[in-house]
Amino acid sequence: MTRTLAVSLAASVSFAAVAPAYADASPELIAAAKKEGQLTVIALPHDWCGYGAVIAGFKAKYGLTINELNPDAGSGDEVEAIKANKGNTGPQAPDVIDVGLSFGPTAKEQGLIQPYKVSTWATIPDAAKDKDGYWYGDYYGVLAFEVNKDIVKDSPKDWPDLLKSDYANSVALAGDPRTANQAIQGVYAAGLSAAKGDASKAAAEGLKFFGELQKKGNFVPVVGKIASLTQGATPIIIRWDYNALADRDNGKGTAIDVVVPQTGVVAGVYVQAISAYAPHPNAAKLWMEYLYSDEGQLGWLKGYCHPIRFNDLAANKKIPAELLAKLPPAEAYAKAVFPTLDEQNAAKAEITKGWDSVVGAQVK
Structure with missing residues (x-):
């Protein structure tokens, strides 16, 4: 990703509006997908980004089975x-993936994904997609502190706060x-907070x-989830x-508090891609058409x-006012930083390699 994308995404509306209406997926694609009958997805918990409703919407619209x-x-x-x-066409072979930005180019280099440009391709910012259509940004957010207020009375406001004795045996990551x-x-x-914004030292x-x-x-050292949060384990x-x-x-x-830290506000873009070995390639393409339609995009926003x-949706006044009202205020994201692909790749390599020796906690 480039710094240009960081500026554009942080703005309320900065991309030129394109045509306000888009056609549904072609009848030929719908027919081919229905003939395949199934789509296999992976790593899509229903409470992540509204995916439960998005999956239900796709199934209701096209009548395909989704193997999760x-x-x-x-x-x-x-x-x-x-x-x-x-070489597997069975139920363990994913048709599509939804991964962190840095994983898209790597998967392309390894020949693991195939190109496909959705009908709304022109409305996806150039900086958030592979020019040949191998991967394309789907949504973004920032890292925040999710706090169980029934246990933690004073929420941490910034990264250094997490080191206080008040938070003994309390802090977890949402993954390994x-x-x-x-x-x-x-x-x-x-690390970006500790390094005062110096990306070269953040990892x-x-x-x-x-x-x-x-x-x-x-x-x-537990993967933090809503269950572990409400139960008090994390x-x-x-x-x-x-x-x-x-x-x-x-x-x-x-009672849950959500705090965007005062420093080290890192935004992350996730990307979609279709497996080069997808057993159901047409269903995969239809899934992409749905995700990048107005309906699918608003599903994520919900x-x-x-x-x-x-x-683009905002410029064309397609976002319901009541939905906008539920989003955090824009100032919470004013300091958001969108790491470049090079920065992400370098950080990923250093963190994954150094975690065991520097931290030594086996996250399970």
């Missing part, structure tokens, strides 16, 4: 699932930082920060704001993700 693999998998696991099932993009970005964000400082968090007994989770905001609405009686076509 390992909803708790990380981006690295998704790529490995393609590799492991190259050796494989999961969300967790890797969490380490990076903490090292992030590892050092979590090493200190582990040493103080504040870090919990009363503070570092995770994408859209997941935390969805939990706030669905906490089932638990799950508190900023869809990649957000500015």
